[in-house]
Amino acid sequence: MEYSIGEFSRLTNLGIHTLRYYEHEHLITPGRNSSNRRCYTDKDLAWIEFIKRLKDTGMPIKEIQHYSELRAEGEPTLSERIQILISHRKALNEQIDQLQEHMKKLDEKIKFYQCEIENATRE
């Protein structure tokens, strides 16, 4: 299947402007039809979902850009890309750990406040 930018925008939940911006930043390079309109494929769809995943886990556009460029060079860069993913995996792990630590402290604070309320109500 091929999609126009409008269809692709709906499919990916990314604005048309954002898709053009991503293209400008070399994150994605859809084909063009005879009248110069962008043609996105299912492969582009899978790829953009992965980009979203990298973004959502805190990878900046610049790094995704670098990864995309390696990807465009194909198989010879495979092991380098794996290294990037492995190191990103590590960062993500640390991020999750830290958030869990924050959650613990937040819970303590909520509990503490709730005790204060109870004390106040008893008076």
Added chain:
Amino acid sequence: MEYSIGEFSRLTNLGIHTLRYYEHEHLITPGRNSSNRRCYTDKDLAWIEFIKRLKDTGMPIKEIQHYSELRAEGEPTLSERIQILISHRKALNEQIDQLQEHMKKLDEKIKFYQCEIENATRE
């Protein structure tokens, strides 16, 4: 203990400019000494550490600002503040869940790529 902005900057790992910016945004309101210099206390230290926690868990400055203003109003706003923390707790939980999902997919991708490498090496 009281701290100058320079000392406080070192203690909190926040730049002097950032501290002044936070004050400008009403996140923190240190006292002043006789010559108009900021005097941060240990209470300010605990408070800024909590602000950092909120920030690190994705709360935007605007919301922290709102929370700070409620805090400045004291006890009457306590239950409202608890509600904010509880709803933030929920968001944080969802954030962690999503990151764990991302981690799973990332692992799959890494595994898939590593198989590709192995296949390539075998040829």
Added chain:
DNA sequence: TCTTGACATAGAGTTTACTCTACATTGTAT
């Protein structure tokens, strides 16, 4: 044929959260 709607480009504008600059004051060591 005419109009409308989706698409194209180039470049300007926005938002968030700082970060820095310019310049004035003050406290401390020589």
Added chain:
DNA sequence: ATACAATGTAGAGTAAACTCTATGTCAAGA
């Protein structure tokens, strides 16, 4: 007394990631 380092304010500048505007093209329906 003086130099100099830390601090003060006001406001400009920056970086990231969009988001929007202006203007133009093109295919399809009334």
